């Protein structure tokens with residue numbers, strides 16, 4: 001059994017605790033259900049395709065430049081705990097004090113050291129300006145593989161507020177000085193990445209993100225570095241984390257959970273077809289775009305793994321038993337995590353949660369007993385039992401039919417997958433991004449970074465990140 005010290009991410013951001021689905025402040029209503037059921041079948045013809053903003057590369061510089069609370073909610077006639085996250089926190093101010101992806105350590109007992117075997121070659125080194133912003137032509141419209149290396153520098157952007165904090169740095173809202181559009185930049189402190197033995201994962205994050213292109217995956221436009229930090233330029237996804245929506249709603253109605261689960265399923269299907277395991281599925285890493293469709297962000301643990309790997313990483317509540325037991329594992333850990341995600345969306349807490357102690361969670365995962373609350377739809381429960389199973393010969397997604405077995409499960413019966421893939425199905429909840437582009441109101445507030453970005457000087461770790 002792993003010790004806490006082996007795991008990178010811990011969940012510490014908690015629920016507002018006191019809201020339920022009938023609350024006037026709950027953003028999702030049960031009444032959303034019939035509409036969603038209808039739209040999932042594709043009756044709605046209103047197309048909500050991605051906007052130009054979502055796929056617009058930032059212009060480049062043309063000049064050289066350098067827990068659960070006590071189960072006390074009234075909606076729970078069975079007495080089944082509805083919330084599983086620490087003390088109720090009624091005030092959003094709480095979040096300002098709390099980093100929900102707080103560094104809780106490090107992993108890597110058996111680094112795999114597998115050579116990169118991506119379909120696509122690494123971006124040409126020649127495109128990297130020498131610590132400057134020599135202009136390069138914008139990437140062609142939607143090439144098979146985007147060339148994302150070294151096109152930007154810090155001076156191309158005006159850094160604005162923090163959108164989220166992570167284990168090694170933070171994500172900022174930024175505005176391009178060239179096209180005035182908004183982007184998100186993930187800033188990773190090199191020293192922290194090295195200290196937490198995440199060099200390989202960070203290089204993988206960059207490489208995997210460069211390689212993928214899918215409606216439900218975040219778009220990476222480029223990366224750069226200075227003496228202290230690594231920077232990843234992504235689309236800004238305005239609608240906030242699914243985590244926040246779920247905590248505000250307490251739990252999602254069955255069709256709402258189904259909608260998000262279906263979009264995640266399509267993304268996993270795509271990633272697995274490229275032999276990429278995602279390994280960090282959880283609501284904190286699922287963002288809502290302005291129309292309410294999902295974008296998966298955070299490829300910090302994503303890795304190309306054609307068969308089997310051993311690295312212990314992820315977030316305790318979401319770890320599959322074979323990971324907890326330090327066995328070799330494969331893509332099917334993502335299907336396990338999908339089960340945990342669906343459970344959390346339907347119930348408001350994760351199935352193995354236990355007093356907030358990761359060791360307790362691991363014990364529960366290995367015991368494998370899941371209590372299904374009576375309000376879970378029988379089809380959903382059937383799917384969950386087939387995903388949250390330690391028996392790899394039975395786990396849906398890992399069988400002969402692969403991800404199609406998941407998609408063909410009765411719980412997803414009304415999903416028209418082709419239309420969903422095209423975002424041709426209305427989302428159940430449209431985030432109130434009222435102030436237009438650059439509105440970050442859907443994100444929690446965090447204390448801002450005090451150390452200046454863009455410092456020159458000693459860079460003992462620069463050589464470790466050749467692709468940035």
Ligand SMILES: Nc1ncnc2c1ncn2[C@@H]1O[C@H](COP(=O)(O)OP(=O)(O)O)[C@@H](O)[C@H]1O
Nearest residue numbers: 101164166167171184235236237284297298300
């Ligand atoms: N492209 C993005 N647009 C808006 N917010 C983002 C974006 N990427 C990440 N975030 C926010 O920043 C948080 C931390 O980023 P993430 O990549 O998950 O870091 P970590 O690997 O440390 O968990 C996310 O949970 C999310 O709230």
Ligand SMILES: [Mg+2]
Nearest residue numbers: 101284285298
């Ligand atoms: Mg994250």
